[in-house]
Structures are given as C-alpha cells and as structure tokens.
Amino acid sequence: MSLQVIHxxxxxxxxxxxxxxxxxxxxxxxETRVLNQAVKRNNYRFPEDFxxxxxxxxxxxxxxxxxxxxxxxxxxxLRPV
Numbered sequence: 725m726s727l728q729v730i731h732x733x734x735x736x737x738x739x740x741x742x743x744x745x746x747x748x749x750x751x752x753x754x755e756t757r758v759l760n761q762a763v764k765r766n767n768y769r770f771p772e773d774f775x776x777x778x779x780x781x782x783x784x785x786x787x788x789x790x791x792x793x794x795x796x797x798x799x800x801x802l803r804p805v
Contacts, residue, residue: 725751735786737778 733747743751749759763775778786 735789737782737786738776740773 730751733743734741745760746756749756752759763770
C-alpha cells in the first residue's frame, strides 16, 4: 500500500487524526471484526483515547467527505494516528 493511499485514509475527527477501523484492518490485512476483537481483548495495552466510536452525525459528515466510500455501516471505531 502506498504512502499516499495511507495518507488518504487519515481523517480529522474531534481534533484528532484518526483512521477508521476497516481501513486499519485493510492495512494489516485482517478482517475488521478480528482487529476490533483483538483491541477489545487487549484493551489494557492501549491508552484510553486509542479508540472511540463515531456518533451518527459524525459518521454522516465523514461519509460525505469520503468520495469513494465502500463501506455501508452505521458505526465505526476510530484509531488515532
């Protein structure tokens, strides 16, 4: 994956640069659910602000900013970059 592709997957939400869970899972070549399960099982290894969930309004705004969104879910977990 090129650096430009990765850069395009970084978004700013709540004043933080973040990546969506499905983009991070793609980067690591795992399923999104597997990534989320690993974080949930090992949450003691991550800082409190490592993950947060978008509100419905935040997701709608973000979707409108992503030109070619391939995911159609209503919630996504985010990882600060």
